[in-house]
Amino acid sequence: xxxxxxxxxxxxxxxxxxxxxxxxxxxxxxxxxxxxxxxxxxxxxxxxxxxxxxxxxxxxxxxxxxxxxxxxxxxxxxxxxxxxxxxxxxxxxxxxxxxxxxxxxxxxxxx
Amino acid sequence: xxxxxxxxxxxxxxxxxxxxxxxxxxxxxxxxxxxxxxxxxxxxxxxxxxxxxxxxxxxxxxxxxxxxxxxxxxxxxxxxxxxxxxxxxxxxxxxxxxxxxxxxxxxxxxxxxxxxxxxxxxxxxxxxxxxxxxxxxxxxxxxxxxxxxxxxxxxxxxxxxxxxxxxxxxxxxxxxxxxxxxxxxxxxxxxxxxxxxxxxxxxxxxxxxxxxxxxxxxxxxxxxxxxxxxxxxxxxxxxxxxxxxxxxxxxxxxxxxxxxxxxxxxxxxxxxxxxxxxxxxxxxxxxxxxxxxxxxxxxxxxxxxxxxxxxxxxxxxxxxxxxxxxxxxxxxxxxxxx
Numbered sequence: 001x002x003x004x005x006x007x008x009x010x011x012x013x014x015x016x017x018x019x020x021x022x023x024x025x026x027x028x029x030x031x032x033x034x035x036x037x038x039x040x041x042x043x044x045x046x047x048x049x050x051x052x053x054x055x056x057x058x059x060x061x062x063x064x065x066x067x068x069x070x071x072x073x074x075x076x077x078x079x080x081x082x083x084x085x086x087x088x089x090x091x092x093x094x095x096x097x098x099x100x101x102x103x104x105x106x107x108x109x110x111x
Numbered sequence: 112x113x114x115x116x117x118x119x120x121x122x123x124x125x126x127x128x129x130x131x132x133x134x135x136x137x138x139x140x141x142x143x144x145x146x147x148x149x150x151x152x153x154x155x156x157x158x159x160x161x162x163x164x165x166x167x168x169x170x171x172x173x174x175x176x177x178x179x180x181x182x183x184x185x186x187x188x189x190x191x192x193x194x195x196x197x198x199x200x201x202x203x204x205x206x207x208x209x210x211x212x213x214x215x216x217x218x219x220x221x222x223x224x225x226x227x228x229x230x231x232x233x234x235x236x237x238x239x240x241x242x243x244x245x246x247x248x249x250x251x252x253x254x255x256x257x258x259x260x261x262x263x264x265x266x267x268x269x270x271x272x273x274x275x276x277x278x279x280x281x282x283x284x285x286x287x288x289x290x291x292x293x294x295x296x297x298x299x300x301x302x303x304x305x306x307x308x309x310x311x312x313x314x315x316x317x318x319x320x321x322x323x324x325x326x327x328x329x330x331x332x333x334x335x336x337x338x339x340x341x342x343x344x345x346x347x348x349x350x351x352x353x354x355x356x357x358x359x360x361x362x363x364x365x366x367x368x369x370x371x372x373x374x375x376x377x378x379x380x381x382x383x384x385x386x387x388x389x390x391x392x393x394x395x396x397x398x399x400x401x402x403x404x405x406x407x408x409x410x411x412x413x414x415x416x417x418x419x420x421x422x423x424x425x426x427x428x429x430x431x432x433x434x435x436x437x438x439x440x441x442x443x444x445x446x447x448x449x
Contacts, residue, residue: 067302071329071338073235074359077413079442085134087442089173090165093205093213094228096273098266110134 061108064101071095084110137166137445141177142234146417146436156184156191161200161233164445176202177232199286200231201254215259215277218287222261222275222296223248223311224325224342234440237357237375238405238419243383244351246393247344248294248313248323255279256289271300281317291316294323305331311344319390321347349394351383357407368409377405377419399425403432413440 065075069091079087084106092102141162148155159181166174177200184193203217220228226245230236231253261275276295282288293316298309311325325344331337336359343352357377382400405419414437421432 063302067300067305071307071331072229073232074409076440076442077411080136080444082134082136083138083442083444086136086138086165086167086173089135089167089205089207090175092207093173093175093215093261096261096263096271096275098263098271099210101263101266106134 057104057107061104061106064097064104065108068095068097068101069105081110135167137164138442139164139445140440140442142232142438142440144233144436144438146239146438147434148239149431149433151430153186155186158182159233163232166445171207173205173207174203175205176200202287209262211262211264212260213262215261216257218254218256218289219259219277221249221253221255221279221292221294221313222259222277223250223294223313223323224296224344225309225327225329225340226342227253230340234413234415234438237355237377237407237417238379238403239417239434239436242342242351242353242379242381243395243399243401244342244344244349244353244381247346247349247351248311248325250279250290250292250313250315251392252288252290254287254289255292256282256284256287268302271302273298273300298327305333319347321390346390346392348386348388348390348392349383350386351381351394353379353381355379357405373409375407375409377403377407379403379405395425397426399423401432413442414438415440 069075072095088097088102088106088109091097091105092099097105139162141160143160145156145158148157159179161177161179163177164175168174178198179200180195180197182193182195184191199218201218201220203215203219206214206216208214220231222228224245226241227249231241233239255277257277257279259275259277262273264272264274266272274295274297276293278293279289279291281291292313294311294313296309296311298307300307307327307329309327311323311327313323313325315321315323323344323346325342327340327342329341330339337356338359339354339356341352341354344350355377356379357375359375380402382398383394384398385394385396388396401421401423403419403421405417407418408416410416417434417436417438419432419434421434423430423432
């Protein structure tokens with residue numbers, strides 16, 4: 001009884017793995033749906049007129065994310081830009097970010 | 112009905128948050144998981160949901176809450192029995208008062224050590240279960256009901272210093288169960304070395320009036336995915352430590368993650384030591400050592416598979432612990448918009 005449950009559970013895990021790999025491959029083949037990471041999503045929205053200062057701010061945001069946020073968790077693969085401000089405010093409280101760091105992360109999420 | 116009071120309050124706040132600016136839409140996040148634990152040959156199945164909501168109000172206020180809903184299927188003499196558990200983990204309001212001060216009120220996770228605040232979400236923790244020594248300093252529930260001040264005293268490219276201090280009242284409320292306590296945590300972070308050092312102190316202000324102390328060290332490599340987390344804590348009845356190392360998948364230059372890089376090997380070592388058994392604090396009754404070996408797999412679309420094997424050594428008997436699970440993390444705006 002116990003072995004059969006383990007086998008069923010293992011089968012479900014394998015099926016999920018295969019399904020997600022298939023979906024990932026299909027998504028990667030489609031450039032229009034390529035939003036593998038918050039960082040990449042942000043990059044796709046770059047405007048040609050971006051200034052060097054804004055780029056610098058975004059790089060600072062990427063650095064802040066790497067040293068403060070990624071200490072605890074991996075970055076979510078994508079999220080709506082409409083909640084970028086809410087996420088950074090939550091992270092400001094949870095990770096004790098300074099106001100400058102909060103602004104930099106917001107710029108990184110949603111330039 | 113009283114169980115739904117906090118939920119109704121939060122839904123009301125969600126409504127208030129509807130007037131937020133374009134990037135400050137209230138969010139719903141959390142994790143959905145199905146995990147199994149086999150200890151000494153007995154397997155427990157646990158489907159669970161940990162929803163989290165965050166609602167910004169104005170420019171300085173954030174209301175956030177997390178809950179846990181799980182069903183526990185445990186073996187019994189007649190097959191399996193099941194029980195369910197539903198509770199708010201925390202419900203707090205955060206007021207960003209100044210550059211260096213945030214005031215937190217409500218029911219909050221105690222900022223003692225690092226595990227309770229940082230690693231308890233099911234979509235973050237590398238192992239399904241907490242360390243054996245984790246109950247030390249958590250005042251029974253790991254949650255305080257009262258106030259907290261926290262923030263960053265200074266932060267630049269070379270170092271940053273942060274703090275948190277709390278006071279909690281005693282509460283026997285089902286959803287906001289807490290002990291009368293106070294304490295805090297201070298930590299310094301060196302970005303160049305990616306090294307964090309910190310210390311925690313807590314005092315139980317009722318009953319035995321016990322003191323707790325703790326220290327933590329976290330380190331990660333600059334250009335690789337290696338992370339080391341460690342923590343030690345001491346109370347008047349027990350003490351212990353744990354350290355955990357993991358190697359995360361790193362994106363290659365194209366931003367993609369290959370099949371192999373999605374694997375995440377883990378190692379955790381932990382020990383607890385009993386001074387006496389005068390308190391029922393959740394720490395093993397005898398000195399215990401445990402080694403955990405894990406291998407997680409980071410699926411696309413914010414899903415993870417967690418697996419681990421542990422060998423636990425104790426005078427009461429050695430046991431094997433096998434754990435498997437799959438976790439999906441969701442993160443979305445609370446409602447549709449333009």
